[in-house]
Amino acid sequence: MxxxxxxxxxxxxxxxxxxxxxxxxxxxxxxxxxxxxxxxxxxxxxxxxxxxxxxxxxxxxxxxxxxxxxxxxxxxxxxxxxxxMMQVAEPTEQERATIERELANPGPVETALSRTSEALSNLSACAGVVMVPPREPRLDQFSLVPLGQGRALVVMVGEDGGIENRVIEVPAGAGPSALEQAANFISAQLQGRTLPEASQAVRHELDADRASLDAAARDLAERGLAILSEDAARRPVLIVRGQARLLDDGAVADLERVRSLIDDIERSEQVARLLDSARDAQAARIFIGSENKLFSLSGSSVIASPYRDREGRVIGVVGVIGPTRLNYARLVPMVDFTARSLGHSLGNPRG
Known part of the structure; x- marks a missing residue:
């Protein structure tokens, strides 16, 4: 009707x-x-x-x-x-300070996003969700630094200046020259490429046996390839925190619905697609119950808002998931504020 x-x-x-x-x-x-x-x-x-x-x-x-x-x-x-009819209430000074404090902490982008999702969950008593922007920096340098005791430090530098480090095991007999040879080989394949592109290029050269590498250097190149492939594959798409908050006192009489909701949230690809549909919104978008197929059975609602970089381009979506009796008047502006703060934070260099 x-x-x-x-x-x-x-x-x-x-x-x-x-x-x-x-x-x-x-x-x-x-x-x-x-x-x-x-x-x-x-x-x-x-x-x-x-x-x-x-x-x-x-x-x-x-x-x-x-x-x-x-x-x-x-x-x-x-x-x-x-x-x-709803009259929204702006976030309190304490709520704003909580969100901004989490975003001000130095560290990797994924850590900031995880903390933001957790803070939003704590403030809303719902599940907090952040869809992470596809992070595919183009690479500029790849180095292998000996650490001793059979280990080496992989250093990857992006064209944007971002640096990521990984520690790998060094095969027996691989000296400094093998490390340098493997690093030079990989660097030649990755410059200006994203992680997936670099991984594919390195694999192609190794499979074609066009790399003039000795056995130790080739082994190291294979290990470097594993790092590239792993990093490209494990970039998180969706960060969800606070599912347990959905099991509040009011859920006791409706455990089946809450169990269904938590099962729905575990379908991360579908949740990511739902959040992605809010990318074109100018502010928070609200999905109530069966308005979205994913949560139609659990009768749940989603409040989602896109966050943007300094050029105004949408780079992700942040939101909350909870029962249809959400306090929309309080949570809509809170999600919008979080999106603005997140965009501002990601648009500035992180320490």
Whole structure:
């Protein structure tokens, strides 16, 4: 059933509807006519309120669970409320400080994104999610530095100045000359290429046996190739934190739904596709229940907002996943603020 426009509701119906939605969001329980009759500004008898509730139910905005005489909003009702009645509340100073503090810590980009997702989860009591931008820097240098005790340090430098280090085992008999020979061979193949491209080029040369390498240097080149391949493959696409927060006290009576939601979140590729559909949004995009197929069975909602680099290009999406009774008025601006802060942080050099 298509919900009526908010303008078609009477002032009395809008007020009752608002109270039901806000009461449900706060408690997670259906709201009854007696409770509504005691609300400030409602000068109606319980009988009159029940009549309004019945009208709202017929309009597809409310439903009455068979176990309760109260009403709760349908997904259509929540959508109407979010689009036409919700008054957002900006994040508090403490909430802003928490998010900015996590982003200010030095370290790899993935670590910052993980901390951001965790902070968003803590503040929202939902699962925090961050879709990581595809990070494919073009490489400029590749070095093998002997560390002693049969180990060497792989140093990869990107054209953007980023440096990544890995420690590998050195085969017996591989001296400094073998390290230099292997590093020079790999460097010749990777300059200006991304990790996947460099990995493919090195493998092609080795398979074609065009590399004039001795056995030790070839072994080292194979180990360097493994590093390139592993790094290209293990770049995370989606970071999810705080799934356990979905198992709050209010979930006890609905464990099957929560279990279904957690199972859905584990399907990281599908969650990433859902978040990716918010890339073109100017601000937070809200998916309520069955509006997205992934969470239709668990009856869950997603609030997602894109974050941008200094040139305004979208490089990822951040958001929260939780039950449909999310406090949208509080979380929408919080997700938007996190997206702006994340974009600003990633647009500046990290220590």
């Amino acid at each position: 298509t919900a009526p426009p908010i303008t078609e509701l009477t002032t009395r119906a809008r007020e009752i509807f608002r109270l039901v939605v806000e009461g449900y969001i706060e408690t997670g329980a259906p709201v009854g006519s007696k409770l509504l009759a005691g609300a400030d500004g409602v000068n109606l008898s319980p009988a009159s309120i029940r009549s309004v509730l019945a009208d709202l139910e017929r309009a597809g905005l409310l439903s009455a669970p068979h176990t309760s005489a109260g009403r709760m909003p349908t997904e259509s009702g929540l959508r109407l409320f979010v689009d036409g």
